[in-house]
Amino acid sequence: MTSSTNVSCFHEARRVAIFGGTHGNEMSGVTLVNLWIQNGKEIHRKGVETKPFITNPRAVEKCTRYVDTDLNRAFTTENLSAPSGDDLPYEVQRAQQINEIFGPKGSPEAYDVIFDLHNTTSNMGCTLILESSKDHFNLQMMHYIKKAIAPDSCPVLLTEHPLLKYSTSRSVAKHPIGLEVGPQPQGVLRSNIFESMRVVLKHALDFIELFNEGLEFPPCTVDVFRVSEKMDYPRDTNGNIIAMVHPNLQDCDWEPLNPGDPMFQTFDGTTLRYEGAGTVYPTFINEAAYYEKQQAFVTTRRETLAAGAIKKT
Ligand SMILES: CC(=O)N[C@@H](CC(=O)O)C(=O)O
Ligand SMILES: [Zn+2]
Known part of the structure; x- marks a missing residue:
């Protein structure tokens, strides 16, 4: 050939x-x-x-x-x-x-x-x-x-x-x-x-x-990094946001997020953890334009093309 x-x-x-x-x-x-x-x-x-x-x-x-x-x-x-x-x-x-x-x-x-x-x-x-x-x-x-x-x-x-x-x-x-x-x-x-x-x-x-x-x-x-899942902010039954991106996740775009890692923090200080299967790489973390799209961040998975x-x- x-x-x-x-x-x-x-x-x-x-x-x-x-x-x-x-x-x-x-x-x-x-x-x-x-x-x-x-x-x-x-x-x-x-x-x-x-x-x-x-x-x-x-x-x-x-x-x-x-x-x-x-x-x-x-x-x-x-x-x-x-x-x-x-x-x-x-x-x-x-x-x-x-x-x-x-x-x-x-x-x-x-x-x-x-x-x-x-x-x-x-x-x-x-x-x-x-x-x-x-x-x-x-x-x-x-x-x-x-x-x-x-x-x-x-x-x-x-x-x-x-x-x-x-x-x-x-x-x-x-x-x-x-x-x-x-x-x-x-x-x-x-x-x-x-x-x-x-x-x-x-x-x-x-x-x-x-x-x-x-x-x-x-x-x-x-x-x-292939887009995998869209993650919304936690909300109450009226649709109001009840938690913020956790300080451990804020600004950590492209860094691994493992099951059990902190993801959100409620206004009274409670930590909400990532419970997905396996390591993901979040990005667009806390993008201002995505509040209206009900998106706190997107998870991605690594791949070699x-x-x-x-x-x-
Ligand atoms: C923050 C922002 O505007 N991001 C772009 C991403 C893209 O161009 O694919 C969008 O949502 O359209
Ligand atoms: Zn844009």
């Missing part, structure tokens, strides 16, 4: 977009994208058209997550195929426009790559979000970024899950990549968070340039 039989070929990643302001109060992405709209020199790469784009301008203007509904949940087939009109929620109208410009989602005309820039109030560091374990192009890119950024770490969160997966803005692209950097409060810019987001984007664009130049990337493996060799056609 010749080595080339194991190489997956992809078209050049010529059309690339960088989304900021999918959530209007996540300031690193909003600020970087606005900078790059003014001057795109930093994101220019040979043989690549990179378009910086503010996805939810009305939410950015109000510095709020969204106006009518969460844009990063709005890219469902139902929404995208609904008859368009002013009566639709603002973000659904916006999703349709974005799908026209960068999609259509699932079609050969769709953009090759979309980076969607997010911030979290959780202590997640610089996290790459992968939507499909079978996307070898993205796996290779994430492998490249992890190597380039070492000894700093860059965990990969895999959101592939039958119930917990959601319809993101970036999902209109052939290769959707979320970048989630924290901790940063909503509406706030922190220089360290801003800079680490910028550095990851730099490496990502370098990878695309090398790929388009014809470099072959050999098979590799990527350690990922194999990426085949890739090369441009």
Whole structure:
């Protein structure tokens, strides 16, 4: 067998977009994208058209997550195929426009790559979000970024899950990549968070340039954290929250949580413990935007994915 039989070929990643302001109060992405709209020199790469784009301008203007509904949940087939009109929620109208410009989602005309820039109030560091374990192009890119950024770490969160997966803005692209950097409060810019987001984007664009130049990337493996279970805050019968994230768990994103470990602390100081089966790795711990989604954190499990060799056609 010749080595080339194991190489997956992809078209050049010529059309690339960088989304900021999918959530209007996540300031690193909003600020970087606005900078790059003014001057795109930093994101220019040979043989690549990179378009910086503010996805939810009305939410950015109000510095709020969204106006009518969460844009990063709005890219469902139902929404995208609904008859368009002013009566639709603002973000659904916006999703349709974005799908026209960068999609259509699932079609050969769709953009090759979309980076969607997010911030979290959780202590997640610089996290790459992968939507499909079978996307070898993205796996290779994430492998490249992890190597380039070492000894700093860059965990990969895999959101592939039958119930917990959601319809993101970036999902209109052939290769959707979320970048989630924290901790940063909503509406706030922190220089360290801003800079680490910028550095990851730099490496990502370098990878695309090398790929388009014809470099072959050999098979590799990527350690990922696969989303497993959504954990809500403990509540009373009226739905009111009766406990907080336990101090031993707060800020401990990506660290092992074992059966019997403290998880929540009630207002009178009682510790509630994790009673699941086996070790999990919580993340999005105490994310501000997830109170409305009844989510205190999400558990993940570690997995190693194999990426085949890739090369441009
Ligand atoms: C805090 C936050 O907004 N996180 C993103 C994660 C993602 O882009 O997949 C979201 O919930 O849409
Ligand atoms: Zn966000």
